[in-house]
Amino acid sequence: MQTSKKWLSGLGLVALGLVLASCGQNKSTSSTTNKTLTVTASxxxxxxxxxxxxxxxxxxxxxxxxxxxxxxxxxxxxxxxxxxxxxxxxxxxxxxxxxxxxxxxxxxxxxxxxxxxxxxxxxxxxxxxxxxxxxxxxxxxxxxxxxxxxxxxxxxxxxxxxxxxxxxxxxxxxxxxxxxxxxxxxxxxxxxxxxxxxxxxxxxxxxxxxxxxxxxxxxxxxxxxxxxxxxxxxxxxxxxxxxxxxxxVKTNTTAQNLFESNAVQVTQITGTQVASAQQGKLNKNLTITKLNQLYFMPWNQKRTLTKNADLRRAVSYALNRQSLVKNVLKDGSVAATSLVPTGNTKNPTTGKDFNTDTGNLYTYSPAKAKKYWRRAQASLGKKKITLQLLTNDNDVNKSVAEFIQAAIEKNLSGVTVNVKSVPLTNEISTLSKGNFDFATLSWSSDFQDPIDFLNKASVTNSVDFGKFKNTQYESLIAKITAGTQSKTARYQTMQQAAKLVAEKQGVTPLYQTAAAHLISSKVGGVHFTLLRDALYRYAYWK
Structure with missing residues (x-):
């Protein structure tokens, strides 16, 4: 996930809490003028x-x-x-x-x-x-x-x-x-x-x-x-x-311990720590922000099994994304409803969020999963298949991979999923060589526009690992990037692209990431936004 955006490791964003303050912030006292603010990074x-x-x-x-x-x-x-x-x-x-x-x-x-x-x-x-x-x-x-x-x-x-x-x-x-x-x-x-x-x-x-x-x-x-x-x-x-x-600090437990001992004033936590903080004494220090980042699954279009659109549809319907974010991630992440993160873009005419207009394009339906799996079996001429899921070897990605594996094997009888976890650099190298069936990846964008996510299923994308190619989809991407449409027309074209990629499952989105931070009550002006992580120029001691 890089280039004007970045590939993310499991903890996702660096734990540098976006530090922002209003114009009327408190003035530092003499006792805090030279006091060092200590934060963590993952x-x-x-x-x-x-x-x-x-x-x-x-x-x-x-x-x-x-x-x-x-x-x-x-x-x-x-x-x-x-x-x-x-x-x-x-x-x-x-x-x-x-x-x-x-x-x-x-x-x-x-x-x-x-x-x-x-x-x-x-x-x-x-x-x-x-x-x-x-x-x-x-x-x-x-x-x-x-x-x-x-x-x-x-x-x-x-x-x-x-x-x-x-x-x-x-x-x-x-x-x-x-x-x-x-x-x-x-x-x-x-x-x-x-x-x-x-x-x-x-x-x-x-x-x-x-x-x-x-x-x-x-x-x-x-x-x-x-x-x-x-x-x-x-x-x-x-x-x-x-x-x-x-x-x-590479472990969440260490980060939280440092925060509780006041050795650091801003840090990031994930998973069960977030749920615990919400219910405990750290709730007053906790802030959760949705990010301009999306986890998704690319499919290898060069392989017979994963080239099958019905198989991809079956897998997507087999995934209960709400359960994934609520019971596995537990960090404020949001189930994906389109290939574009919520909050990324608004309808230029009505002001509605992009995903409000698309509706939920990635619903959970075991019945539909089984229906499309039967179709895939017929077209493939196979009752049983084995797929390898490639993923990054950090704890978060391992947990997500295990969830995907269990959901597929539960809802699609005859499908076996083997998980291969490797370091992120190895994963990117393996994907670049096309040596995979399907994988989990995350994309982070530095600007707010649907095209930076929609092009993950386009041949125009420099990191098009899956090699999905659909003439109609490429035509829509070309219109979006041409710079000749009005704002309204371009928005409508992006809506069409989001719906088409969902129908074809060119790539399969999983969830929009969120950052959960603990911030000391002694520090003022600490806020977070969809786009950026930390700007300490706005921070101040209370």
């Missing part, structure tokens, strides 16, 4: 290079010490950052012209300029950089051709037309491009970056910041690191906590 940073980060932990960390043209506020709304205002694109929605604030500085005191954004964008699409996140900038004019080596890096649709004036031209209108600007696109200082070359972002000392904090005490493999207030940040006065220490 995995360590892999890289501090924004052009290369493709995992949740790294991207969540980068959001602390880097800032783009836009950012998000306390409620997750996009607001200006380095740019002075939210820009209305011209040229049919393809050209964005930004005026940059003159007081934005790097942590070394140098000015943040339009050239810094141009350099970063060009570096990201340059094939020599070998970025796994070119999807973040793929909509920019000539980006794809440059990445494939067909055009020069200088032809990218990004140029400085003054020290503090930047112009970005897209290949077509992109309705969600503001999200890219707020959560995925950052500047880089060329002189500093080229000083370290491929080593840039591999340690704290080889990283330059332009955001509210500076990365400290990270040697590239550290399980702990620190965010220190950036004194050169243009809004430094609004940053109330000077130091944030992050501690990697």
């Amino acid at each position: 995995q360590a940073i892999a890289t501090a290079d924004p052009n290369k980060a493709d995992d949740i932990a790294s991207q969540a960390a980068i959001a602390q010490f880097m800032e783009g043209l836009y950012t998000t506020n306390q409620k997750g709304k996009i607001v200006p950052a380095i740019a002075t205002k939210i820009v209305k694109p011209t040229n049919g929605g393809k050209t964005y012209t930004f005026n940059l604030r003159h007081n934005a500085k790097w942590s070394n005191g140098q000015a943040v300029t339009a050239a810094d954004f141009v350099y970063s964008l060009q570096r990201q699409v340059n094939p020599k950089t070998k970025s796994q996140e070119v999807g973040h900038v793929a909509e920019i004019k000539n980006a794809t051709a440059i990445t494939s080596g067909k055009k020069a890096v200088s032809s990218l649709g990004a140029k400085a037309i003054g020290k503090y004036k930047l112009q970005i031209t897209l290949k077509q209108k992109v309705p969600y491009f503001n999200y890219r600007l707020a959560t995925e696109i950052y500047p880089l200082k060329q002189s500093f970056t080229e000083k370290y070359g491929n080593k840039y972002g591999t340690t704290a000392t080889k990283t330059l910041s332009n955001g509210p904090y500076v990365l400290k005490d990270w040697d590239g493999t550290s399980d702990t690191w620190r965010y220190a207030k950036n004194t050169h940040y243009y809004a430094a006065k609004s940053v109330k906590i000077k130091n944030v220490k992050v501690q990697t």
Whole structure:
């Protein structure tokens, strides 16, 4: 689950609670002015290079010490950052012209300029950089051709037309491009970056910041690191906590114990811990937030058994998703009703949620499961089959796999499911080679638009492991991405796509993930949103 989104391990989101505060927050007292906020993460940073980060932990960390043209506020709304205002694109929605604030500085005191954004964008699409996140900038004019080596890096649709004036031209209108600007696109200082070359972002000392904090005490493999207030940040006065220490904790029990002893003030819990917290003394510290993430099952369309649509339909109907989230996950996750997470998008005409309009496309029906299994048996000419379910080897994914295995074997007599659990990197490698029947995966998106989930069943998707191909579906995806439809027409096309992929079971969604965090009552302004994890610039001590 990566590229402008990320593949997720079992614990899902890094436990960095999205720390947000209102404009009227309490002022820090002298006793807390230099007090360190300590939080946990479920995995360590892999890289501090924004052009290369493709995992949740790294991207969540980068959001602390880097800032783009836009950012998000306390409620997750996009607001200006380095740019002075939210820009209305011209040229049919393809050209964005930004005026940059003159007081934005790097942590070394140098000015943040339009050239810094141009350099970063060009570096990201340059094939020599070998970025796994070119999807973040793929909509920019000539980006794809440059990445494939067909055009020069200088032809990218990004140029400085003054020290503090930047112009970005897209290949077509992109309705969600503001999200890219707020959560995925950052500047880089060329002189500093080229000083370290491929080593840039591999340690704290080889990283330059332009955001509210500076990365400290990270040697590239550290399980702990620190965010220190950036004194050169243009809004430094609004940053109330000077130091944030992050501690990697891989077990939920340890994380909760640290929280209860006040060794950490923000941490994440999952599963039975959430249910226990809801019923116990920690309930007042618990907050649960639905995320822009979805667990789903890709099916290998190259294999005879899993290519059978009736078999896929039988499996989907055999799964009681409500039972899965309530009795297995127990962390606030929500049963999937479409391939799009709830809260991702609203009907532009009525304001209704996308999933309210689709209705529940993935109901539980043992009777229908048996009906489609009989059809599959007839077309396959087999009464009994064995399937292998490939999954990530963390506790959450193992539990989900066991649930799927039991549900299928209970409702589909003659189907045997063998579970193969491997580390996430091995799972992705196995999927890439097409050596699987079906699997469980999770996709996390950095922007709110159904296309980033709908394309998981499209050949246009760069991580199309299952190779599902349906001419009608591809036609709908092409319309959605063409940038030529009105908002209403595009929404209706996305509704059609969601219903069609459910009918064909191109991929089979399971549940929308949620993050459950424990937050100390001593810390103010801690909130969470669908899209982002943590922004400590808004945190303060009560």
